[in-house]
Amino acid sequence: MPDVVIIGGGPAGSTLASYLSMAGIDNIIIEGANHPRPHVGESMVTSTTRVFEEIGFLETMEREGFVKKYGASWHAPQRKGVFTIEFGEFPQPGIDQDYTYHVDRSKLDLLLLKHAESLGTKIYQGQYVQEVLMKDGKAVGVRINSFGEPVDIKAKIVVDASGRHTLLGKQLGLKRPDPDFNQFAVHAWFENVDKSIGKRDDDIHIYFLTCERGWVWQIPITDEITSIGVVAEKEVFKQSKQDVESYFNTHIATNPNLKNAMENAVRVNDFKKEADYSYSMEKFVGDGFLCVGDAARFVDPIFSSGVSVALASAKYASEQIVKAMEKGDFSEAAFKPYETKLRSGVSVWYEFIRLYYKLLPSFTHFIQSKKHRLEVLQLLQGEVFDRQDVPVLDAMRKFIKDVEQNDKHILRNALTDLELPDVAAAQEIST
Ligand SMILES: Cc1cc2nc3c(=O)[nH]c(=O)nc-3n(C[C@H](O)[C@H](O)[C@H](O)COP(=O)(O)OP(=O)(O)OC[C@H]3O[C@@H](n4cnc5c(N)ncnc54)[C@H](O)[C@@H]3O)c2cc1C
CATH class of the missing domain: 3.30.9.100 (D-Amino Acid Oxidase; Chain A, domain 2)
Known part of the structure; x- marks a missing residue:
């Protein structure tokens, strides 16, 4: 019986498996597809580099010749106007390169899966998990269908990394569609x-x-x-x-x-x-289980955040799993710090995305402002975790409020119908 069974071998599953194998924790991945398989989500942000380096995968990224991404360009509607950012404008702690990558996901995901395998993870492909086995409200393993026969695989911890299939969220009725984004x-x-x-x-x-x-x-x-x-x-x-x-x-x-x-x-x-890809699970952890990557939460992909969130969630989940294994405590409470950390990071993305859609010109205004440019850039690099506060989001919110309250404001007509709750309520919604 493995200590941890991971459902899905996308970036979240393979990265988590790599961290666990590096920590000496016995784990397996059960992947429904046979890699290489195509997948959406082809452009990354620079914070992914930190995780790739930690799991010893950065060399592979370099060797495989993925297209290097130094920045982003936005093109205004209906007129010719382009503005750009470069990741290198603001060096990130712990990251030595000023670029990230665009990827063919079938290639990246296969390489990551193979990397996890090279570190000791056992991989089973072409096997869809049918359901997570629950006993007295606790996840105790998974059931697969092998040649028409149900086969149960028991484990101390079950991790749902099934992406937007959200296997466990659906099974337990935890999935909540986003109230505004569709x-x-x-x-x-x-x-x-x-x-x-x-x-x-x-x-x-x-x-x-x-x-x-x-x-x-x-x-x-x-x-x-x-x-x-x-x-x-x-x-x-x-x-x-x-x-x-x-x-x-x-x-x-x-x-x-x-x-x-x-x-x-x-x-x-x-x-x-x-x-239908914007949603959140009511909770990301429970007795005997954790949800990582898209299986936990998905926010609109406008800023290419998905893979970086998947990798960060894998890292933070692995930290909590290591502690749980040391203590022999696999309860919801033991995994809760992971959920808190992931939620607060993703809520920064979510708030940024809402402000962006509320008033598009505010984004272009802030990114071109001397005062706020670096802070916006930091968000676009994926630096959303462990933030005490994010002043640029407060400034954007205030800017939008001023436009709302001034009938004659030049940007007044650019406001969309999206409701912007006050700060406390925004925190509530973004979870
Ligand atoms: C329109 C769109 C554009 C996007 N653009 C970007 C972008 O530019 N940059 C970016 O970073 N992100 C982007 N994303 C998000 C990105 O695709 C995801 O965030 C990322 O793939 C999440 O990785 P994951 O490992 O959580 O899930 P996935 O990559 O989906 O991996 C889940 C794996 O689980 C397997 N699986 C599913 N169900 C089962 C089961 N029952 N049993 C066994 N295996 C199972 C699947 O086969 C799959 O391999 C975009 C998303 C959308 C919808």
């Missing part, structure tokens, strides 16, 4: 995208759209291949009554810079859709 994304890979439009070809390029919470990502996967994704409220897609391809092309044509970039683009794989 985004829908359509994406595919293209050749011949003209990436010369901004300062740096290999930035992530974000193009603002005029529709509700609409934007497009442009992520270089290799020199030849570029991932393009259109994101908007699901309602925008529904009301368009278009098929996926026409919907995609309609939105590409609305931003002049994007239209130019895509002029000679040729699609090289099928369109994929992603929907």
